[in-house]
Amino acid sequence: MEHWGLCSGLQECLSAVQSKITCHLHASSHHALKQCLIKGEIVIDHSPGQSGPEKSASVQVYSWTEIDPNTGKGKLSEKAKLKHVKSQKSDGTRTTTYEVKLYVEPDFGIPGAFVIENHHNHKFFLQSATLQAPADQVINFDCRSWVYPIKMTKTNRIFFSNTSYLPSDTPKALAALRQEELKILRGDGTGERKEWDRIYDYDYYNDLGNPDKGHEHTRPVLGGSKSFPYPRRGRTGRPPSKKDPLTESRPEMINLDIYVPPDERFSPKKLSEFIGNAIQASAHFLLPEAKTLLQQDSSFQSFDEIKEMFSKTRSQQVEGWLTEKLRKLLPDELFKGIIHASKGNHLMFPSPQVLTYNESAWKNDEEFGRQMLAGTNPTRIRVLESIPIESRNGERSLINESHIVNNLDGLTIQQAMNQWRIYIVDHHDYLIPFLSRINSNTKGVCAYASRTLVFLRSDATLKPLVIELSSPGYSDGEKISRVFLPASEGTEGALWQLAKTHVAANDSGYHQLISHWLHTHAVVEPFIIATRRQLSVMHPIHRLLDPHFKDTMHINALARSILINSGGILEKILFTGEISMELSSELYKEWRFDEQALPTDLLKRRMALDDPDNPIGAQILFQDYPYGLDALDIWSAIWTWVMDYCSIFYIDDNSVESDGELQAWWSEIRNVGHGDKRNEEWWFKMTTLNDLQQALTILIWTASALHASVNFGQYAYAGYPPNRPTLCRSFIPPEGTTTFGEFLKDPDKYYLEMLPGRFEMTLGIALVEVLSRHTSDEEYLGQRPSSQWTDNNEVLQKFETFKKTLQEIETKIRDRNINPELKNRWGPAKIAYRLLHPDTSNENRRGGITGRGIPNSISM
Known part of the structure; x- marks a missing residue:
């Protein structure tokens, strides 16, 4: 069976097709005409409790080879209604296959697009379509979008075939349709968006605060100013709040239906599974037996009491109570989907991996250091460049040579520095300006800014050397700092454990707000909007990037609704509280798109060596940096x-520079999507093929592997809060004080009271459980939802090569993880580093907390 794609002998192929066409007699009530049959299959998902469209939907097809002289567009067929063929239920959704038969004139040509009208009462999710033209020509359509009733949209919906064209190569029959579709997607920038609007536009983060609820819910607008720069987000157009015209109003209740364009919305299966996971994780807040303890916000009395959270299975009676509560709270269709998605799950937290092998391993100094290289935040560590350490304002750190000179395994400080064996995890300068506000809140948070130095031993494990904790003094500009040295026993050992805990809290905040949210979720959204607005779905770069944008705008919208908003989850659990997003904006000032290239990042942190002979330009500094080594392979x-793909469509630099859609895309990203960075000189010029390849590689890397590395390992480590607390409720007591005396009486009690309260701890565990779960509809790097995602055979061959390369990397990672010389691959906690294991074999297909797999997109 022949597939249509770009072909040098196009005219010859068309002539051959015309000679093969078999026409059929189609009788009408008036006369008989010779007509040709186009058959097709339409695959549709719909939510539980809703019927499929059946004959309430109709299809028309456009020719891409023959032009209607009256419209200047491809010839358009008559309408044909859908005919039900078969249905099947799966994971809370129903998938139905429909048949469509269209009769066209013999000179109609080859279909290149189709339009569908939905006259049904409900929206449906159109997965794919296949049309079979005369002479057995098969045209595939990868749709994966919601189609809303025409009574809402007032217009039909167009889908183009899986053939890609640069703008200059667009068939004349499709050129006008290509431009019309882009115009629709851009909208006019006005009005409040309705659920069914397919319009992409930009806005500031002006919807995080809710001043109508009170002054305590006022938050600055992020984006559009020097004080608070930020990437743009998708515009919803909601009216301004009553008390602040610059702030967008928010619904009174938690809104899970915040607007995102239909193409960005979760599928029915994904939505029910996501909410089901969230409710399962949050059940601890709904259970009567937990309510009193959580309201008291009490501390845990022992480590065993914390561990009990992972060992008690709720009774069937309690689960039945929760089910009835959900039945009353949720729409019937959503309730059915959630119950199906959560079937068999018990209302308990699974045991985090950090407790599985050795319940005390998290206290180990080696494990503390290993998590800097292979934990949830492995991109903050860097080589220390000088001692003494100087702050941005020239102030010197209290850390000096005497603190570390005797802990360098026989090396002098100069020798260790020359060999790049002293490293720093720095959460100091950027936090100092915010600490007074953080520590003056009414929630009892006690935070320091921190610097932590570690030494690279000969076996590549990291040995902690010293921790410096700083806080503002009593007068402006004054700073109080303390230095803590490693110790394993007695009072000094207990103080060292407290210091490590404060460092972990700093790192948790930075990880969640910067490494995870800002550097992946937030910075990618403007690229998605620009792609939809400026690159036609027929554009080869749109087709390349599309799987790497799946569900990102929807998950970001949910985050703005319940996670990063005023009073949201992050404000409740992170030590940064209500200034969390301000801090994120401050650190966006340091963000550079070009430095998001992995080799550039590693070289900047001096975790890799410049290697001109290496195609990627960098060689890892030492082999037992699990994140760095696996990441360079990916x-x-x-x-x-990316290089192979681009070379198929772009023959030279001029073909890049002359691509009007591509240039408009890049200009909009620079000047609008990341408009607060528009004047920076580091942006790629987008005048060469190399510029394009660099930009696309960074974007795909960020959306896939970088996000996977900082997201899906969260539960393994942060699922046990003593290992990675999100805040501390006590400072480290100075000697000679009453508090220090209380600490000496019972160091463990002091430590437990310093940890987050029962409420924050439980909420934090619930959050990382949801974030760490893969959903069952996940698509992983090297995978596409259909083998017919493109009609270009050369692209498919290159993609198979890419997939084979990823499979080879999987073998490398498995071999590394069984190499006893690579101690950081497991560490004392015995957690194998698999966060950058691509999982091309579909081992993750059922989803869940697996600690491996690189999804194509930021979909969680």
Whole structure:
């Protein structure tokens, strides 16, 4: 069976097709005409409790080879209604296959697009379509979008085939349709968006606060100012709040239906599974037996009491109570989907991996250091460049040579520095300006800014050397600092454990707000909006990037609704509280798109060596940096795939520079999507093929592997809060004080009271449980939802090469993880580093907390 794609002998192919066409007699009530049959299959998902569209939907097809002289567009067929063929239920949704038969004139040509009208009462999710033209020509359509009733949209919906064209190569029959579709997607920038609007536009983060609820819910607008720069988000157009015209109003209740364009919305299966996971994780807040303890916000009395959270299975009676509560709270269709998605799950937290092998391993100094290289935030550590350490304002750190000179395994400080063996995890300068506000809140948070130095031993494990904790003094500009040295026993050992806990709280805040949210979720959204607005779905770069944008705008919208908003989850659990997003804006000032390239990042942190002979330009500094070593392999594979793909469509630099859609896309990203960075000189010029390959590799890397590395390992480590607390409720007591005396009486009690309260701890565990779960409809790097995602055979061959490369990387990672010389691959906690294991074999297909797999997109 022949597939249509770009072909040098196009006219010859068309002539051959015309000679093969078999026409059929189609009788009408007036006369008989010779007509040709186009058959097709339409695959549709719909939510539980809702019927499929059946004959309430109709299809028309456009020719891409023959033009209607009256419209200047491809010839358009008559309408044909859908005919039900078969249905099947799966994971809370119903998938139905429909048949469509269209009769066209013999000179109609080959279909290149179709329009569908939905006259049903409900929206449905159109998965794919396949049309079979005369002479057995098969045209595939990868749709994956919601189609809303025409009574809402007032217009039909167009889908283009899986053939890609640069703008200059667009068939004349499709050129006007291409431009019309882009115009619709851009909208006019006015009005409040309705659920069914397919319009992409930009806005500031002006919807985080809710001043109508009170002054305590006022938050600054992020984006559009020097004080608070930020990437743009998708515009919803809600009216301004009553008390502040610059702040967008928010619904009174938690809103899970915040607007995102239909193409960005979760599928029915994903939505029910996501909410089901969230409710399962949050059940601890709904259970009567937990209500009193959580309201008291009491501390845990022992480590065993914390561990009991992972060992008690709720009774069937309690689960039945929760089910009835959900039945009353949720719409019937959503309730059915959630119950199906959560079937068999018990209302308990699974045991985090950090407790599985050795319940005390998290206290180990080696494990503390290993998590800097292979934990949830492995991108903050860097080589220390000088001692003494100087702050941005020239102030010197209290850390000096005497603190570390005797702990360098026989090396002098100069020798260790020359060999790049002293590292720093720095959460100091950026936090100092915010600490007074953080520590003056009414929630009892006690936070320091921190610097932590570690030493790279000969076996590549990291040995902590010293921790410096700083807080503002009593007068402006004054700073109080303390230095803590490693100790394993007695009072000094207990103080050292407290210091490590404060460092972990700093790192948790930075990880959640910067490494995770800002550097992946937030910075990618403007690229998605620009792609939809400026690159036609027929554009080869749109087709390349599309799987890497799946569900990102929807998950970001949910985050703005319940996670990063005023009073949201992050404000409740992180030590940064209500200034969390302000801090994120401050650190966006340091963000550079070009430095998000993995080799550039590693070289900047001096975790890799410049290697001109290496195609990617960098060689890892030492082999037992699990994140860095695996990441370079993945980066190299993505880079090669992008280079191979682009070379199929772009023959030279001029073809890049002359691509009008591409240039408009890049200009909009720079000047609008990341408009607060528009004047920066580091942006790629987008005048060469290399510029394009670099930009696309960074974007795909960020959306896939970088996000996977900072997201899906969260529960393994942060699921046990003593290992990675999100805040501390006590400072480290100075000697000679009453508090210090209380600490000496019972160091463990002091430590437990310093940890987050029962409420924050439970909420934090619930959050990382949801974030760490893969959903069952996840698509992983090297995978596409259909083998017919493109009609270009050369692209498919290159994609198979990419997939094979990823499979080879999987073998490398498995071999590394069984190599006893690579101690950081497991560490004392015995958690294998698999966060950058691509999982091309579909081992993750059922979803869940697996600690491995690189989804194509930021979909969680």
